[in-house]
Amino acid sequence: MNGQxxxxxxAEIASSIGGRVIGDATIGVSRVASIxxxxxxxxxxxxxxxxxxxxxxxxxxxxxxxxFAAAGSSSRPLLISDHPKLAFARAAVLFREGLDSNVSxxxxxxxxxxxxxxxxxVRVDARAIVGADVQIGEGTHxxxxxxxxQGARIGRDGEIYPNVTVYPGTxxxxxxxxxxxxxxxxxxxxxxxxxxxxxxEKFPQVGRLVIEDDVEIGANATVDRGxxxxxxxxxxxxxxxxxxxxxxxxxxxxxxxxxxxxxxxSIVIENGAVLGGQVGIGEHAxxxxxxxxxxxxxxxxxxxxxxxxxxxxxxPAQPLRAYLKQLATLARLAKKE
Numbered sequence: 001m002n003g004q005x006x007x008x009x010x011a012e013i014a015s016s017i018g019g020r021v022i023g024d025a026t027i028g029v030s031r032v033a034s035i036x037x038x039x040x041x042x043x044x045x046x047x048x049x050x051x052x053x054x055x056x057x058x059x060x061x062x063x064x065x066x067x068f069a070a071a072g073s074s075s076r077p078l079l080i081s082d083h084p085k086l087a088f089a090r091a092a093v094l095f096r097e098g099l100d101s102n103v104s105x106x107x108x109x110x111x112x113x114x115x116x117x118x119x120x121x122v123r124v125d126a127r128a129i130v131g132a133d134v135q136i137g138e139g140t141h142x143x144x145x146x147x148x149x150q151g152a153r154i155g156r157d158g159e160i161y162p163n164v165t166v167y168p169g170t171x172x173x174x175x176x177x178x179x180x181x182x183x184x185x186x187x188x189x190x191x192x193x194x195x196x197x198x199x200x201e202k203f204p205q206v207g208r209l210v211i212e213d214d215v216e217i218g219a220n221a222t223v224d225r226g227x228x229x230x231x232x233x234x235x236x237x238x239x240x241x242x243x244x245x246x247x248x249x250x251x252x253x254x255x256x257x258x259x260x261x262x263x264x265x266s267i268v269i270e271n272g273a274v275l276g277g278q279v280g281i282g283e284h285a286x287x288x289x290x291x292x293x294x295x296x297x298x299x300x301x302x303x304x305x306x307x308x309x310x311x312x313x314x315x316p317a318q319p320l321r322a323y324l325k326q327l328a329t330l331a332r333l334a335k336k337e
Contacts, residue, residue, distance in 0.1 A: 006030060007041070008094060010062055014079055017090040022070060023077030029061050032092045043079075045088035064088050107144075119156065137174065149185070155213065167225065173213035179241070181220040185209040188224040188231075188247025188265055203227060205247065212236075218243065218259070227265070234271075252289070264301070272308075280315075293317055 011025035033042035035051070038060035045064040046055045055063045055076075062077045063069070064084045081087035106112055107126045116130045119138035124130065128146040137156030142148065146160055149168035154160065159177045166172070167185030178184065190203035207226025211233045217223070218241035225231055226248045233239070233251040240259040245251065249263050252271035261275050264283035269275070274292040282301030287293065290308030298315030299305065305312055311320040 006095065006097070010077055010079055013043075013091050013094060016094055017081070017087050019064070019079050019081035019087055021077060021079055023062075023074060025077070027061055027077050030095060032088060032095065033060065035060070043088070043091055045084045047084040064091070110142075125162070131168070143180070152185075161219075167209070169208045170225065171208065171210045173211060173215070173235070175214050176211055177216040179217065179219040179221075182217050183222045184211070184217070185225040186222060188227050190227050190247060190265065207231070207247065209233075215239070221245075224249075224265075240277075246283075258295070294320070 007028040007030040009026050009028055010021045014021050029041055029043040031042045033039065033044055035044050035055050035058045038044050038058045040059055040061055042060045043062050043064065044055050044058060044060040046052050047066060049068045052065060052069055056074060060076065062079060064079045064081055064087050066082065066084050067080060069078055070080050079087065104121045104123045106124045109126045110124045110128045112118065112124065112130045113132040113134065115132045116134040118136050119140070121139045122136050124142045125144040127144055128142050130136070130142065130148045131150040133151045134148050136142065136154045137158070139156050140154055140158040140160070142160050143162035143164065145163040148154070148166045149170065151169045152166045153171045155172055155174035155176065157175045158172060161178060161180040163181050164178050165183045170185035185208065187205040190205060191200040192203050193200050205225065205227050207229045209223055209225040209231045212235040214236045215233050217239045220241055221239055221243045223231060223233065223245045224247040229248060231245065231247055231249050234253045236254040237251050239257045242260050243257050244262045246263050246265040246267070248266040250268045252269055252273065254271060255269050255273050257275045258277040260277055261279040263281050266284045267281050268286045270287060270289040272290045273287045276293055276295035276297065278296045279293050281299040282303070284302045285299045286304045288306035288308070291305050292311045294311060294313035297313050297317040300316050305317065312318060313320050314323040
């Protein structure tokens with residue numbers, strides 16, 4: 001169950017997130033919860049008719065549901081929405097608002113360079129280090145043990161969880177969330193081999209990393225800065241835990257990348273693409289707008305995948321229907337042995 005937030009009436013929630021109330025609109029709720037763990041004061045959701053009865057039997061004070069719930073009788077107040085899960089997520093944000101509004105300032109063990117510019121309402125927790133010429137926007141929270149390198153820029157209302165490292169010159173937009181242990185702006189994996197000696201020498205890694213507004217980056221993810229230019233993650237992208245993004249990559253708007261995916265250098269992921277867990281992509285590949293890649297899919301270097309809504313799977317990745325056909329053929333061959 002979620003932590004206690006400020007109690008809000010169903011009428012207030014409906015006005016804020018959209019939808020209409022059936023039943024007592026004055027009833028107050030202050031938390032979101034699962035159907036199984038719900039208690040009085042909690043709000044739950046159902047996006048399928050088959051789960052409605054369980055939600056109505058729960059101890060929750062109110063239920064967010066789709067139009068399928070509007071026609072029947074209900075023992076609980078209902079907030080009807082075209083997209084119950086989305087409405088539930090937005091309600092959870094409402095409950096969190098204001099919880100930390102009076103908590104700001106710099107912990108006594110934090111170190112803020114005199115040339116850093118820290119906006120109003122910023123909180124910097126224990127043992128965090130903020131370097132020279134850093135700028136941190138209003139309302140941002142810097143967690144314990146974070147290291148923010150020289151000249152970094154962090155926008156307003158961000159949430160930087162403990163032990164995040166932001167390398168010098170890295171830029172984060174507004175409302176960016178970075179979970180614990182992530183490393184942003186480190187050197188890319190670039191080397192040049194000397195043919196005479198066989199030894200590798202480091203290629204310059206002097207570009208930067210730019211992360212636009214409303215991006216979320218998971219725990220222990222790593223994003224390299226550009227070698228000579230920049231790595232850029234565009235607005236609204238969501239990156240899971242333990243993802244690696246190499247130098248010079250460009251990640252489009254609203255891209256979703258699941259855990260343990262690895263991207264080599266100079267890859268372009270266009271807007272709205274979805275990458276499943278443990279996907280591996282070779283350098284200079286391009287994933288087109290809206291393309292979906294199934295878990296453990298492999299994309300060869302320089303490959304281009306296109307087709308909005310098209311699902312690719314396997315290694316090398318190919319359209320799902322072709323891949324499944326090959327698997328079925330292999331299964332039939334195995335039975336003949």
